[in-house]
Amino acid sequence: xxxxLVSLFVLPSLLFAQEPTYTKGIPNDLAKxxxxxxxHEKIPVTADKKDGKAAKYILLRQTNHNKVINESNLKLxxxxxxxxxxxxxxxxxxxPSLAKAGYKYVLRSNVxxxxxxxxxxxxxxxxxxEYFIHDIENNIAYKVFQMDEMKVYDSKMMIRKLNRAIKHSx
Numbered sequence: 001x002x003x004x005l006v007s008l009f010v011l012p013s014l015l016f017a018q019e020p021t022y023t024k025g026i027p028n029d030l031a032k033x034x035x036x037x038x039x040h041e042k043i044p045v046t047a048d049k050k051d052g053k054a055a056k057y058i059l060l061r062q063t064n065h066n067k068v069i070n071e072s073n074l075k076l077x078x079x080x081x082x083x084x085x086x087x088x089x090x091x092x093x094x095x096p097s098l099a100k101a102g103y104k105y106v107l108r109s110n111v112x113x114x115x116x117x118x119x120x121x122x123x124x125x126x127x128x129x130e131y132f133i134h135d136i137e138n139n140i141a142y143k144v145f146q147m148d149e150m151k152v153y154d155s156k157m158m159i160r161k162l163n164r165a166i167k168h169s170x
Contacts, residue, residue, distance in 0.1 A: 018139060020132075020134060020135075020139045020140055020141040021139060021140050021141070022132070022140075022141050022143060023140060023141070023142055023143070024142065024143050025142055025169055026133065026142060026144065026165060026166055026169035027105065027133060027135060027140075027142055029104075030085060030105065030133065030166065031084075031085050032085075033085075033086075033103075033104040033105055034085075034086045034087060034088060034102060034103040034104060034105070035083075035085065035086075035087050035088075035103065035104075035105040035106065035107060035133065036087070036088050036089070036090050036095045036098050036099070036103050036105065036106040036107070037076060037080055037083075037087055037088070037089050037090075037107050037159075038089075038090065038091065038092050038095060038106065038107065038108065038109075038112055039069070039072075039073040039076055039089055039090070039091050040065070040069040040072055040073060040091075040112070040153065041069070041091045041092060041093060041112075041114075042065075042066050042069065043062060043065060043066065043114045043117060044062075045059065045062045045063055045066065046058075046062065046118070047059035047062055054120050057120050058117070058118070058119065058120055061117050061120075062117050065114070065117055068153050069153070071153075072153040072154075072155055073155075075154075075155040075156060076089060076155035076158075076159075077089065078155075078156075079155040079156040079158070079159040079160075080155075080159060082156075082159050082160070082163065083159055083162065083163065084163070084166070088103055092112040092113075099136045103136070104135060104136060104137055105133050105134060105135055105136065106133075106134045106136060107131060107132070107133055107134075107144075107158075107162065108131070108132050108133075108134045108141070109129045109130060109131045109132065109147075109152075110129055110130070111129040111147075111149075111152045116149065126148050126149065126150070127148065127149040128146050128147070128148050128149075129146065129147055129148070129149065129152060130143055130145075130146055131143075131144055131145050131146065131147065131158070131161070131162075132144065144161070144162060144165040145161040145162065145164075145165055147161065
């Protein structure tokens, strides 16, 4: 019985944790399948300004993230209307339930792990995030575009870049 319970909770997380096969382009069946767009989630503010200048900077990055995501997520709902095919919107922690409801793809990026907000980038370094259409069923990730960290909350730009990649693939 214990093994069964562990299997029910651990196996799904292992399936989603496996590294996908990466490729370029757009999936051939994207027009017929549903995709999930990810909203940003709040993160715990772990930095303490008492710990020095670097910690103050990390605190600023983390609190700013939490301040801007409500507006960004609201704009995603409007921007997604410009996407020509069927879609759903979820958070990184809740999208697996949509995947079970018939969604084949998710637009993913490492930006949604929020690891970049746990430290301070090198001076004059601009972080660039790759965005992938991840085929959940076949575990294939199609590289479609990039956005720098200054633009990751711009939902309109994200959908525009996705639509441009789709248009150029036809």
